[in-house]
Amino acid sequence: MITHKNISLFFIFLLLLLLLLNLYFAINFWWFVVVVSVWFLFNLVGSSLISSNYHVKAFCNNPLETEKKIAITFDDGPSVFTLEVLALLKKYDIKATFFCIGKNVEAHPEIIQQIVDEGHLVGNHSYNHSPFFDFYNAKKISEEIQKTDAVLEKHTSKKINFFRPPYGVTTPSIRRALKITKHKVIGWNIRSLDGGTKNQNLIFNRLIKRVCPGGIVLLHDTASHSVLVLEQFLQFLQQNNYKVISIEELLNLKAYEN
Numbered sequence: 001m002i003t004h005k006n007i008s009l010f011f012i013f014l015l016l017l018l019l020l021l022n023l024y025f026a027i028n029f030w031w032f033v034v035v036v037s038v039w040f041l042f043n044l045v046g047s048s049l050i051s052s053n054y055h056v057k058a059f060c061n062n063p064l065e066t067e068k069k070i071a072i073t074f075d076d077g078p079s080v081f082t083l084e085v086l087a088l089l090k091k092y093d094i095k096a097t098f099f100c101i102g103k104n105v106e107a108h109p110e111i112i113q114q115i116v117d118e119g120h121l122v123g124n125h126s127y128n129h130s131p132f133f134d135f136y137n138a139k140k141i142s143e144e145i146q147k148t149d150a151v152l153e154k155h156t157s158k159k160i161n162f163f164r165p166p167y168g169v170t171t172p173s174i175r176r177a178l179k180i181t182k183h184k185v186i187g188w189n190i191r192s193l194d195g196g197t198k199n200q201n202l203i204f205n206r207l208i209k210r211v212c213p214g215g216i217v218l219l220h221d222t223a224s225h226s227v228l229v230l231e232q233f234l235q236f237l238q239q240n241n242y243k244v245i246s247i248e249e250l251l252n253l254k255a256y257e258n
């Protein structure tokens with residue numbers, strides 16, 4: 001399996017082999033540069049693709065699901081737009097999972113309470129969602145995760161089990177932090193990219209092109225265009241006989257521990 005550990009061992013072996021060969025033959029310096037560059041590239045791709053399981057095991061879909069069942073997740077809230085998302089979910093009788101930023105939970109306690117009261121699941125998405133999160137050490141990451149758990153648990157009264165790393169990027173420090181906090185990492189395989197564009201058609205077409213049995217959809221409850229796409233998407237799912245189920249049901253994992 002291509003994991004950080006295996007790749008590191010392989011490339012260390014390769015470098016040692018080159019060094020050994022260099023004792024007998026004059027190995028061109030550029031071979032060393034090539035090996036280190038490819039190693040770096042593996043790390044870059046592995047860290048930025050949550051589905052690669054390069055640093056941590058991430059649940060990104062249920063590959064065994066053959067029926068038209070999917071789960072929908074929202075990141076980065078709660079925000080004022082969450083209320084519109086909740087209204088739509090109620091209209092279509094759908095339960096979703098919200099990966100919340102700790103500081104936003106503190107800013108909108110009534111909205112998080114409504115999310116929980118209406119039967120949706122919540123997960124941890126760091127406290128600050130800092131662009132430097134991936135450069136934090138394991139101690140700082142575990143502190144962020146625990147701080148967010150604490151604010152969420154005021155509303156759930158149960159221990160939070162799901163974590164989604166900011167930007168879907170994983171690192172060795174995140175892996176070490178998760179060994180302490182014991183969260184399950186939940187990824188996605190149907191990314192809307194609604195954070196990158198406001199073009200509703202583009203987002204909607206992206207979603208319907210990728211939708212498949214067992215899939216996990218990633219949307220954001222932080223902008224009006226995402227809400228508009230959500231309504232379009234829920235209509236599409238209804239017309240195409242897709243059933244939206246909870247992450248718990250899709251992955252057979254528990255969102256909370258008592």
Ligand SMILES: [Zn+2]
Pocket residue numbers: 075076125129166167
């Ligand atoms: Zn995020």
